[in-house]
Amino acid sequence: MGEHKQLDLGVGGANRIEKGYEGYGVDIVGVPRGWLKDNRSADLATEQIPFKNDMFDYVTAYDFLEHIPPVIYMLDIKRNCMIELFNEIYRVLKNGGIFYHQTPAYYPNWNNQSVWSDPTHVFVWTPDTAYHFSGDYTGQHDDYGHKSKFKLISSEFDGNGHIREKFQAIKPNEPPYLV
Numbered sequence: 001m002g003e004h005k006q007l008d009l010g011v012g013g014a015n016r017i018e019k020g021y022e023g024y025g026v027d028i029v030g031v032p033r034g035w036l037k038d039n040r041s042a043d044l045a046t047e048q049i050p051f052k053n054d055m056f057d058y059v060t061a062y063d064f065l066e067h068i069p070p071v072i073y074m075l076d077i078k079r080n081c082m083i084e085l086f087n088e089i090y091r092v093l094k095n096g097g098i099f100y101h102q103t104p105a106y107y108p109n110w111n112n113q114s115v116w117s118d119p120t121h122v123f124v125w126t127p128d129t130a131y132h133f134s135g136d137y138t139g140q141h142d143d144y145g146h147k148s149k150f151k152l153i154s155s156e157f158d159g160n161g162h163i164r165e166k167f168q169a170i171k172p173n174e175p176p177y178l179v
Contacts, residue, residue: 004057007049007092010064011039021058026050045069045081049088056092061101063162066121082123083145086133090148095171099150105163115161130155130165 006021010028015035017023023036026049030041040050045068070082089099104115105125115124134152150167157163 005055006058006060007051007056008036009044009049009059009061009089010067011036012062014062016060016062018058024051024056044085044088045072046079049092051092053091054094057094057097059089059093059097059099061099061103063102063104065101065103065125066115066118066123069122080145086150087145087147090150090169090171093169095169097169098153099167099169100165102158102162102164104161105157125163127155127157127163130167134167 003022004020005024006017007024007026008016009026011025011033012027015023015033017035025033025036025039026042026044027039028041028043030039033039042048042050065082065085068082068085070080072079072081093099103125104118104121105127106115115121130152133146133148134150149170149172151170153166153168155163155165
């Protein structure tokens with residue numbers, strides 16, 4: 001079956017590749033990282049993930065999603081950046097592949113200052129945000145450009161200002177690839 005492949009979004013300086021996975025990365029600055037087989041440069045707010053379809057078993061994003069704007073307007077163009085990013089994550093994941101993120105979040109009854117104080121944070125995640133990116137959402141996916149089909153596997157608040165969630169890519173008419 002070959003080696004499992006993991007893509008880390010917004011690589012930064014820490015090795016977050018799981019044991020047993022071949023590591024890949026994409027960041028706005030694709031600097032070489034010794035623990036990655038390949039690290040490419042892309043601005044994921046406006047560019048595609050620069051890897052092939054169905055390439056990864058696992059995609060991770062640590063302290064990254066809050067830097068992606070929900071919507072941008074350019075002249076006569078409106079882009080739903082977060083939705084486009086989820087479509088891209090779905091595209092590069094194999095059927096049954098897992099997307100895991102750890103994101104600073106607003107959580108009821110807990111005042112997480114890091115969500116609001118960092119000027120590069122442009123998107124606030126809440127415990128309900130995940131449902132808009134999963135099959136559990138009953139809203140108008142097609143009206144906003146949703147192409148991804150994710151199942152929310154788990155969602156937890158860590159008590160330190162982050163929400164941690166796992167999604168599974170469900171690609172119709174394909175047998176699931178178990179990680």
